[in-house]
Amino acid sequence: MSEQQPENPVTPTLTAKQAKRANANVIGMLIATGITLAIVLIPVLLNPYQKPPVRDVDVQAIAGEAAGDAGYDPLAPDLPEGWTANYARWDSGVNSGVPAWEVGYLTPDTEFIRLTQTAEANPTWISQTTRDSLVAGERTAGGAAWQLRDSANGEAHLVTEVEGMTVILSSEAGLATVDVLAEAVLQDLAAPSGN
Numbered sequence: 001m002s003e004q005q006p007e008n009p010v011t012p013t014l015t016a017k018q019a020k021r022a023n024a025n026v027i028g029m030l031i032a033t034g035i036t037l038a039i040v041l042i043p044v045l046l047n048p049y050q051k052p053p054v055r056d057v058d059v060q061a062i063a064g065e066a067a068g069d070a071g072y073d074p075l076a077p078d079l080p081e082g083w084t085a086n087y088a089r090w091d092s093g094v095n096s097g098v099p100a101w102e103v104g105y106l107t108p109d110t111e112f113i114r115l116t117q118t119a120e121a122n123p124t125w126i127s128q129t130t131r132d133s134l135v136a137g138e139r140t141a142g143g144a145a146w147q148l149r150d151s152a153n154g155e156a157h158l159v160t161e162v163e164g165m166t167v168i169l170s171s172e173a174g175l176a177t178v179d180v181l182a183e184a185v186l187q188d189l190a191a192p193s194g195n
Helices: 016-046 059-070 123-129 175-190
Strands: 084-091 100-106 112-118 134-141 144-150 156-162 165-171
Touching: 059 084, 059 100, 112 175, 123 165, 134 175, 144 175, 156 175, 165 175
Parallel strands: none
Antiparallel strands: 084 100, 100 112, 112 165, 134 144, 144 156, 156 165
16 A cells, blocks of 8 residues: 655635634623623622621520529610620520520620630530530639630630529630620629619
8 A cells, every 4th residue: 555645735715704704703702791791790899898787686685584484583784885796595494404604795996705604514515515625724704713715726615603693605716805794794683673
C-alpha cells in the first residue's frame, strides 16, 4: 500500500453574513445577561439596607406567667438602658430532666448572654448547660462568688448558688459585660418579692 500524501489542510472561511450570524449569538447573550443584571440590581439598589428589628420581649410578664409552673419567682432583673431580651421561656425539663427558666439577653453592643435558673440543679445538668466546660477558677461579681467555667468554643460560664437557686450566665462577651448581668441578677434575688 502506498502512502497518500496529505493534502493541504482546508481553512474554513466565513462569509461576512456567516460571521455576522456567529457574532449575533454572543452579542445576544451579552445583552440578555446585562438586562438580567439590571432587573436584579434595580430593586436591590432602591431598597437601602435596614437593620433587622430588635426583638425585645417582656421578661417580667413572661416570668409572671412561668412562676406558677416554676414554683418560684423566675429572674427578671432590671438592666441598664440598651439591654434587650430576645427570648424568655420556661423549660419544663422534658429533655434535660431539670426544669429551668431561660432568658436570652442582648447587650447594647449586641453581645448575647444566656441566663439559666433552676431550683433543681445537679452536676450533670450543670455540665450539660455549660457545654461540658472546665472550671477555670472563681470570680466575684455583684458581691457574690461565681464559679468561672471556660468551654472549648470560647464561651465563658458563671455559675452560682443563691437562696436555693442555681444561676448560670453563659456568653462569649467579655466578663466585665457579664458582670453587669450578674449584679442585676443578685439584686433581683435579694429583692423582697424575688422580682
